[in-house]
Amino acid sequence: MNLQDTFLHKEFDINSKIWQSPEGNLLDIHFLAQFPIDFIRSRNYNLWRYREAIPIQSDKHIVSFNEGFTPLLSIDFNGKKIGIKQEQLFSTGSYKDRGATVLMSKVKELGIGKVVQDSSGNAGCAIAAYAAAANIDCSIYLQQDTSPAKIAQMKAYGAAIHFVNGSREDVADVTLNAAQDAYYASHSWNPFFFQGTKTFAYEVCEQLGWRAPDSVVLPAGNGTLIIGCYIGFMDLLHAGVIDKMPKLIAVQSENCAPLAEAFFKNKTAYSNINSQPTLAEGIAIAKPVRGNQMLQYVKESKGTFVIVSEIEIKNAWKVCALKGFYIEPTSAATIAGLLKYMDGYPHEEIISLFSGHGLKSTDKILTLV
Numbered sequence: 248m249n250l251q252d253t254f255l256h257k258e259f260d261i262n263s264k265i266w267q268s269p270e271g272n273l274l275d276i277h278f279l280a281q282f283p284i285d286f287i288r289s290r291n292y293n294l295w296r297y298r299e300a301i302p303i304q305s306d307k308h309i310v311s312f313n314e315g316f317t318p319l320l321s322i323d324f325n326g327k328k329i330g331i332k333q334e335q336l337f338s339t340g341s342y343k344d345r346g347a348t349v350l351m352s353k354v355k356e357l358g359i360g361k362v363v364q365d366s367s368g369n370a371g372c373a374i375a376a377y378a379a380a381a382n383i384d385c386s387i388y389l390q391q392d393t394s395p396a397k398i399a400q401m402k403a404y405g406a407a408i409h410f411v412n413g414s415r416e417d418v419a420d421v422t423l424n425a426a427q428d429a430y431y432a433s434h435s436w437n438p439f440f441f442q443g444t445k446t447f448a449y450e451v452c453e454q455l456g457w458r459a460p461d462s463v464v465l466p467a468g469n470g471t472l473i474i475g476c477y478i479g480f481m482d483l484l485h486a487g488v489i490d491k492m493p494k495l496i497a498v499q500s501e502n503c504a505p506l507a508e509a510f511f512k513n514k515t516a517y518s519n520i521n522s523q524p525t526l527a528e529g530i531a532i533a534k535p536v537r538g539n540q541m542l543q544y545v546k547e548s549k550g551t552f553v554i555v556s557e558i559e560i561k562n563a564w565k566v567c568a569l570k571g572f573y574i575e576p577t578s579a580a581t582i583a584g585l586l587k588y589m590d591g592y593p594h595e596e597i598i599s600l601f602s603g604h605g606l607k608s609t610d611k612i613l614t615l616v
């Protein structure tokens with residue numbers, strides 16, 4: 248079990264208190280996940296049932312709300328049944344709890360007393376909740392226009408909130424600076440976060456009877472689920488639990504689609520773009536830290552990108568609401584991508600998700616109803 252700088256092929260002890268390499272590169276975790284299926288079946292229905300696949304050393308450090316194993320509902324879209332994971336049902340209202348439970352357990356294991364984080368909202372809410380549960384100090388850096396419900400939620404958990412004037416990237420710069428003397432509990436940099444989001448893939452396979460679907464339609468902002476799913480399905484493939492890698496279908500908003508643009512030009516690195524505001528605030532990431540890794544994984548899985556317009560996001564949100572599902576507009580972007588993708592692949596078994604709860608975005612939703 249190691250931290251790895253895959254760019255320079257260097258390895259670091261898993262208990263080093265670092266979240267990037269000394270050269271400033273991304274770190275990934277090298278770890279052989281195991282799936283003792285009889286044990287797993289006998290355990291409680293939460294993501295820690297995959298205990299041998301999660302790189303936390305001691306059970307006593309686990310910070311958990313018994314999260315995970317969200318329902319996989321079969322929902323009819325245009326006459327076709329699609330499996331939709333109910334990821335809006337986590338205790339903080341988005342699937343970011345998957346990453347937060349593993350990352351904050353590691354923070355506790357490392358004996359760290361203070362974390363910093365930056366977020367467009369939901370990752371901040373999740374880190375703040377688990378920091379509260381673990382009694383760890385938490386500072387969150389935000390843009391001024393962060394959704395009021397998310398600000399209220401982070402404050403409620405006792406996090407110190409700092410507003411930064413400027414773009415999402417300016418916020419990241421200020422946070423990087425603050426991370427000089429605190430541990431950066433980042434959902435884009437910190438590799439432990441992805442060791443939590445990968446459990447989405449495990450649950451999908453178990454809920455299908457220990458097999459892989461043909462494709463999975465996912466949001467593409469910072470890529471916590473795209474990278475998580477890649478790691479998770481790879482773990483299952485290497486362990487011989489499944490026999491194929493599902494196609495990863497990555498959805499971006501037309502107003503902020505740096506990766507889709509690079510993908511369709513067959514590039515391995517994305518370029519700067521001019522982004523516009525979008526209803527899908529949660530995936531409006533113009534410079535995703537792991538963007539090139541996302542491009543590589545989508546391509547390797549034989550998946551693709553789908554770009555959705557503001558009108559398509561609005562329509563998808565309405566379709567879901569009128570079926571009784573109250574989701575964030577950001578989550579509707581993924582469903583808009585699903586509706587677009589599924590037409591071209593009528594025979595595929597497709598899985599997708601509702602990523603966040605509607606109660607997070609009352610202000611935006613009031614403009615839609």
Ligand SMILES: *Cc1c(COP(=O)(O)O)cnc(C)c1O
Pocket residue numbers: 341342343369370466467468469470471472473529530532575577578602603604
């Ligand atoms: C974080 C988030 C996303 C997008 O995830 P990325 O990790 O940025 O790709 C989508 N929907 C909701 C509700 C989120 O909180």
